Amino acid sequence: MIYKVYYQENMHEVPVRENTKTMYVEAESERQVRVGLRDRNINIEYIQMLEEGHLEYEKKSDHFHVEKV
Template identity: 70%
Template structure:
């Protein structure tokens, strides 16, 4: 399964929408995604499962780069 993770790069800063970044992670569950990112200093805002047309749309983006668990 592929998840889109919305995050802030610094856990100590107040989240600001304009500074939100995203990454795509291939993992078996949301829990695996959180474990993978646990050592990074990220403030995770949302982890969203991508499926169907939504996944196809994201894969068509030039910014789509998959991180594997």
């Protein structure tokens, strides 16, 4: 499954929407995403599983690059 992860790069600051970044991660579960990203020192705001229609839409983005954890 592909998950879209919304995160802040600085774990020690209050999250600000304008600073939110996203990445796409392939994993078996949301828990596996969290465990796989644990060492990156980022503040994960939200993890969204991408369904078929939404995934197809995201694939059209220039920023679409899937990481495996």
